[in-house]
Amino acid sequence: xxxxxxxxxxxxxxxxxxxxxxxxxxxxxxxxxxxxxxxxxxxxxxxxxxxxxxxxxxxxxxxxxxxxxxxxxxxxxxxxxxxxxxxxxxxxxxxxxxxxxxxxxxxxxxxxxxxxxxxxxxxxxxxxxxxxxxxxxxxxxxxxxxxxxxxxxxxxxxxxxxxxxxxxxxxxxxxxxxxxxxxxxxxxxxxxxxxxxxxxxxxxxxxxxxxxxxxxxxxxxxxxxxxxxxxxxxxxxxxxxxxxxxxxxxxxxxxxxxxxxxxxxxxxxxxxxxxxxxxxxxxxxxxxxxxxxxxxxxxxxxxxxxxxxxxxxxxxxxxxxxxxxxxxxxxxxxxxxxxxxxxxxxxxxxxxxxxxxxxxxxxxxxxxxxxxxxxxxxxxxxxxxxxxxxxxxxxxxxxxxx
Amino acid sequence: xxxxxxxxxxxxxxxxxxxxxxxxxxxxxxxxxxxxxxxxxxxxxxxxxxxxxxxxxxxxxxxxxxxxxxxxxxxxxxxxxxxxxxxxxxxxxxxxxxxxxxxxxxxxxxxxxxxxxxxxxxxxx
Numbered sequence: 397x398x399x400x401x402x403x404x405x406x407x408x409x410x411x412x413x414x415x416x417x418x419x420x421x422x423x424x425x426x427x428x429x430x431x432x433x434x435x436x437x438x439x440x441x442x443x444x445x446x447x448x449x450x451x452x453x454x455x456x457x458x459x460x461x462x463x464x465x466x467x468x469x470x471x472x473x474x475x476x477x478x479x480x481x482x483x484x485x486x487x488x489x490x491x492x493x494x495x496x497x498x499x500x501x502x503x504x505x506x507x508x509x510x511x512x513x514x515x516x517x518x519x520x521x522x523x524x525x526x527x528x529x530x531x532x533x534x535x536x537x538x539x540x541x542x543x544x545x546x547x548x549x550x551x552x553x554x555x556x557x558x559x560x561x562x563x564x565x566x567x568x569x570x571x572x573x574x575x576x577x578x579x580x581x582x583x584x585x586x587x588x589x590x591x592x593x594x595x596x597x598x599x600x601x602x603x604x605x606x607x608x609x610x611x612x613x614x615x616x617x618x619x620x621x622x623x624x625x626x627x628x629x630x631x632x633x634x635x636x637x638x639x640x641x642x643x644x645x646x647x648x649x650x651x652x653x654x655x656x657x658x659x660x661x662x663x664x665x666x667x668x669x670x671x672x673x674x675x676x677x678x679x680x681x682x683x684x685x686x687x688x689x690x691x692x693x694x695x696x697x698x699x700x701x702x703x704x705x706x707x708x709x710x711x712x713x714x715x716x717x718x719x720x721x722x723x724x725x726x727x728x729x730x731x732x733x734x735x736x737x738x739x740x741x742x743x744x745x746x747x748x749x750x751x752x753x754x755x756x757x758x759x760x761x762x763x764x765x766x767x768x769x770x771x772x773x774x775x776x777x778x779x780x781x782x783x784x785x786x787x788x789x790x791x792x793x794x795x796x797x798x
Numbered sequence: 799x800x801x802x803x804x805x806x807x808x809x810x811x812x813x814x815x816x817x818x819x820x821x822x823x824x825x826x827x828x829x830x831x832x833x834x835x836x837x838x839x840x841x842x843x844x845x846x847x848x849x850x851x852x853x854x855x856x857x858x859x860x861x862x863x864x865x866x867x868x869x870x871x872x873x874x875x876x877x878x879x880x881x882x883x884x885x886x887x888x889x890x891x892x893x894x895x896x897x898x899x900x901x902x903x904x905x906x907x908x909x910x911x912x913x914x915x916x917x918x919x920x921x922x923x
Contacts, residue, residue, distance in 0.1 A: 461884055481910075511882060514878050514882075517874070517878075518874020518875045518877070519874060519878060520877055552886075552888070552889040552892075553851075553889050553893075555882070555885070603887075607887050610853060610856050610857075610890055610891075612856055612857030612861075613856070617864070620863075621863075621880045621883050621887075624867075624876060624879075624880035625877065625880060625884060627877075628877065628881075
């Protein structure tokens with residue numbers, strides 16, 4: 397049903413009238429075509445054609461520390477095609493990434509306190525008191541309904557809140573940061589949510605790799621920094637993983653005894669069952685427990701090899717399926733071999749996962765489960781997006797027929 | 799208007815039911831958000847911050863954090879100071895990556911901005 401709110405005077409016989417639908421009905425614009433028969437019959441032919449006005453799909457990604465340029469985002473935008481770049485001609489320290497189909501927003505932009513403000517109050521960026529969830533909710537809601545917003549910019553270098561930038565509503569909006577699923581209203585807006593859960597040992601190893609090159613940093617300072625942030629992290633960020641539709645858990649490997657380098661990783665993809673438009677990836681047989689080592693007669697791998705696990709499980713009182721990979725890929729044929737044995741990948745052609753991984757072979761994690769599962773989640777999001785769009789297009793057509 | 803009269807369509811009494819039109823202030827404003835933005839922002843220098851600056855900041859923040867925490871290891875100030883260290887370290891590593899990624903090959907840089915020029919066209923299929 398479309399309530400007519402305004403009608404403009406008819407100028408020609410066969411004309412189209414643009415009618416904005418009332419707020420209570422769907423947000424899509426409806427174009428009414430009026431045609432009068434020459435034979436002056438009383439029957440009117442109304443054809444309703446709906447142009448789906450910007451039905452944005454919103455994805456949430458929760459990950460610790462820093463955002464905007466992370467590997468996951470680059471893989472995700474690459475699945476949809478095109479490279480994601482900061483908005484041209486704007487603030488060079490903007491955290492936003494824009495590609496043809498996706499826009500990635502860093503939730504640090506919604507800090508209510510800048511760095512000096514936080515230092516005065518003695519709160520970390522992880523604390524919800526340092527973030528403006530009302531503004532976050534309003535702007536994400538506006539973008540989801542197809543309205544452009546002026547989003548503030550948090551400059552990570554200066555620690556200040558810069559002048560806002562204009563964000564146009566994209567087809568796919570990704571909100572990335574520390575608190576995408578913290579606020580309940582924002583959570584309701586998300587069509588799909590992902591949580592990157594890095595275990596403490598791996599986090600420590602990664603931070604060492606990242607920060608040892610910086611002068612001023614030492615092992616102690618890195619350790620102190622992680623430990624100081626831990627209470628706030630456990631209190632505010634970690635509980636979000638129970639709301640996520642997919643959790644990528646990164647743990648130290650079990651293939652190498654006493655490995656503390658953190659180079660070989662064990663990665664678990666925990667996928668919630670029963671999520672609309674999301675069908676979990678499985679190995680050989682859905683819902684069964686499988687342990688699989690692909691290296692053997694048909695495939696030779698170098699040390700420490702690859703081990704896969706698949707099993708149903710419960711995670712925070714939800715039914716989940718867990719796909720786990722321990723080890724590293726060394727060669728292309730290992731990757732394609734593994735891909736050919738996984739099911740429900742939502743690829744459009746055979747070898748798409750391998751192709752995506754090879755396209756970004758220089759990204760960190762391209763040789764282990766992190767890259768593999770990030771790519772798979774990217775394909776799942778593409779699948780979810782296509783199903784959502786197809787569904788939204790058919791619903792108004794059915795309503796018109798009724 | 800002649801076509802209207804010729805075909806006998808009576809404009810005075812439109813057939814559709816017309817409810818009182820709501821004044822379309824809000825949607826109109828939202829349709830053209832750029833028209834209502836105030837242009838009196840401060841002119842900021844658009845130069846991106848250099849890597850050396852960030853490294854200095856990281857070093858300074860670590861010093862500050864150590865000092866703040868020497869007094870009271872569990873206070874909010876100490877935690878906030880280490881959080882700042884973490885934030886700056888992340889920014890420093892991003893700056894390093896950006897420097898490594900771009901700026902190495904002038905052709906790549908040019909082509910990322912102008913992919914349609916002859917030198918930059920790629921044929922995948």
